[in-house]
Amino acid sequence: MAGIWLDVLDEIARTCGAHGRGDLLQTVRQKRVQLLDPRLRVLVIGESQQGKSQLINAIVNAPACPVGDGRTTVLPTVVQHAEVPSVAVVQAPPPNPGRPAGAALPVTGERTPVPLDQVAAGVAGTFGRRPGGGPAYVEIGLPRALLGSGLVLVDTPGTEEAAALGAAGPAAAPAWADTVLVVSDSTRELSAGELTMLLHVARSHPNVVLVQTKTDLVPDWRAVAERNRQHLAEAGVPAPVIPVSAALRLRAAVGDDRELNAESGFPVLIGRLQRDLAGKSDRLARAAVGVIARTVVEQLAAPLRAELESQEVEEQSGPISRLHAAQREVDELRRCSTRWQNTLADEMADVLADIEYDLRDRTRQILREVDDAFDSADPLVSWDTFQEWLERSLTEAAEANHEWLVRRCDWAARRVADTFARYGGDVLPPWSMTTPPDLGDGLPELERPAVDRFTTSQKLISGMRGSYGGLLMVGLATTLAGMPMINPLSVGVGALFGGKSIRDESKQLLRRRQAVVKTAIQRYVDDFFVRVTKDRRDAVRQVQRMLRDHFTALTEELQEAIIRSFRSAKQAADTDAAVRDQRQREIRLKMTRLAGLFEQAQQLTGARSAPAPLEPRP
Known part of the structure; x- marks a missing residue:
């Protein structure tokens, strides 16, 4: 029975619609349908040759998924309950340019039955798959009580193979899984690529489990498991480590050996899955709503924060700048x-x-x-x-x-x-x-x-004045010599002086x-x-x-x-x-509402994380 988490999820959907984000609204609606589905969808992912297909076979105690040394899983394989064994390849229509591929898990598609002896070919993508169509997956039905309780197992190609092929399709998307099992064998510790994958999945999924396979091949698998736990703790990935051995599980099923079955570790894994199935409508749903709330709030807050920052830039280059x-x-x-x-x-x-x-x-x-x-x-x-x-x-x-x-x-x-x-x-x-x-x-x-002017009379007077002195001086001198005062000599000297x-x-x-x-x-x-x-x-x-x-x-x-x-x-x-002030008030009001919605979603799981992504940068 759905609880308060459904009200929070519906509020998230209304918020997406109010912000005009139809893509997020579609995602929330699909998550709502998924969480209301009583079945538990378990996604099994990991690198190639880690024992993913054999793990599913051991869980259902049946050779549902083909195994081998080569690349056996090309298409995602959905193992679910059926009254009689059945196999079919389900292929969606070609991707619609108006809708991103993988946006939703297809509920309808072209179904191509596959004979039971051609399961390997169907999973390998060589039988029942139409070229040029959309994403495809293999659907296997088995009459198993564990599956009948609502458990759905999804086998996937290796992570590196899925990347090489472009994508594994919506059927293998972690967003549509209730539980994600990340598979890594016991022959080595977690690689850097596996840690990166775990970090990526844990950010967007609240229920991740690391399954350590092939413990029967490695005597010191417990030390490997302990080191893997340390790696997860250092990386901040809240995923438990469950060591298992599919070979021991299948051998115990053949001989009905309870001790060997317990040694295989599968009772712990199956118990975890059964608890997840029982708590899907409450605990898992609450955690899933908290995760999708964070995702939605971050995507809605990012453009609001960017708009606030752009307004600060415009304030320096817009009308205020022109005023300055x-x-x-x-x-x-x-x-x-x-x-x-x-x-x-x-x-x-x-x-x-x-x-x-x-x-x-x-x-x-x-x-x-x-x-x-x-x-x-x-x-x-x-x-x-x-x-x-x-x-x-x-x-x-x-x-x-x-x-x-x-x-x-x-x-x-x-x-x-x-x-x-x-x-x-x-x-x-x-x-x-x-x-x-x-x-x-x-x-x-x-x-x-x-x-x-020097006139003639002035010249005459000046000459007479000068000549008189000369005549008198020389004439007196010549009288001593017995000569008269006026004589030729005195006259000449007088003329000279004049x-x-x-x-x-x-x-x-x-x-x-x-x-x-x-x-x-x-x-x-x-x-x-x-x-x-x-x-x-x-x-x-x-x-x-x-x-x-x-x-x-x-x-x-x-x-x-x-x-x-x-x-x-x-x-x-x-x-x-x-x-701008009016718009900033509107933005801050929206961000305050987003923060309240985020806090409300976090309270579903008892978390008290501060909505740091909502705070505008100073």
Whole structure:
């Protein structure tokens, strides 16, 4: 009679349906049918030549399964009760592409009767099997009381042969067995492959028994059994070890020898199977429900956990990430605004300093040329030529300085525009500075400076003043010699002194004229420098204001666009966060329900295992 485990199993089925897992729902339904079947389905598996077929023969005390040194079992062989001995090959239809092969144990199929003397051929797959059909198995019916009590034995090919053939089919699937007997002979300890097989079966099946065969061939089979128990304990496989000898069992059956039968170990094995048969509707069913609950919960929780993890990834790359990026853009624009204003102020200050230095250097070069020229030239003679040269030189200096101003302002504008490089596009203002054609018209008029001229009367007076001294000095000297004061010698010396006096006075007047002209030109150039510098300062301030207005407008446009993007990203992030939080609550609620279902299933067997697979990773 089914107990609470059936309610738990039905709840598992409803949970599978609620999660949209039709495959798991089908599996649970098939497990329900299997657990409600009063028969005990015993699956015998193991490597080749371990005595699986002989083990089944010894259990039923009949040569049901063919045995031999070669490969005798190719198709799974189901040995069950029948009123008269019978053999048939049951072959399912070809696999349906819409349903995985082996998804369910077929209850119907094409049955091909096999003569009793052709059992070996049927089990070997050479008789009664239609090529191109689905999975097949051999069904053997025997009139045995043990089988009549509800015991069904399933012989299988060797595990390595089943893998080579692709699969043994649903009839040999451990999922549809109530008890799994793993067969290993006593000639050696469990191999690594057998331990791996035991681990795999024990994970998905609650009732596994290791049957150690051929104890009659190995004197120290007890030591082998003890070492096998140690291996199972170390591997964490909760499977008992039952040593048996099929040869002793069959020999005891022939002679009705109870002691030999007890020595064969089969009473222990059969007793275990009978207890499993009696407890199938309670103990075995509870354990099976606990195992299928773990399997179902793990498969249902895995996509939920993966979705939670994917949401964490999406949180870093979805709307929240775009919101953070928009916030970074706002902060970056704020820093960019500070940078371009500082850059503009620094660059304009540098432009003004460079322009003033350039103009000062050019005017100083002109003044040096003026000094060199008027160290020897007479302003009275070369003034007109010099005036034309000076005006031309100053005009050229002003034009060159203005060209330098244009280049420096363009460079400053590009430096400021570089601070907006991350926003792309051409952010330079649509402006240009050209050299005006009338720079020379703004020069102040250069007037001829007032200089002293060396007139004829001045030359006469200067000559008479110089000749008088010479005439008097020589005339007094010649009077001592008895000569008159005015004589040819004194007159000649007086004329010589008069000429020298005229030449000296002429040189002094020239130097005074040169000094006056240099001073006048110095003042004129200084006036030119002040006036042009004022124009350059005005031009620089005008350019600075123009650049400031342009980049301020550009900053406002960018700020408006970024603010719109930020608001849109924030709205999307808020919406996404609300949807994600709602979905996370739904997922956690589902996982909580799965954890409750898992705990309820574990309570059927008295287990208290924590549903670790349900916990989302931090």
